[in-house]
Amino acid sequence: MRNITFSADEHLIETARAQARARNTTLNEEFRRWLEDYTRRQQQADQAMAVVEELRGKLRTGGRKFTREEMNER
Numbered sequence: 001m002r003n004i005t006f007s008a009d010e011h012l013i014e015t016a017r018a019q020a021r022a023r024n025t026t027l028n029e030e031f032r033r034w035l036e037d038y039t040r041r042q043q044q045a046d047q048a049m050a051v052v053e054e055l056r057g058k059l060r061t062g063g064r065k066f067t068r069e070e071m072n073e074r
Helices: 010-022 027-055 068-072
Strands: none
Touching: 010 027
């Protein structure tokens, strides 16, 4: 595992440490979780765009325009 260093306002760091302690964890562990979530979101967005690109040009509506309600139906 590689170490990195960040700079932040001292009060912000102490507040974050206190929140981490309240969750029975460390600021370091919370940052690791955040970093994993951050990179996962980008990967998911990239995968979704790949699907959109793959489907582009393959789906046809026959010229029909859908209403907002129709597009949001589940």
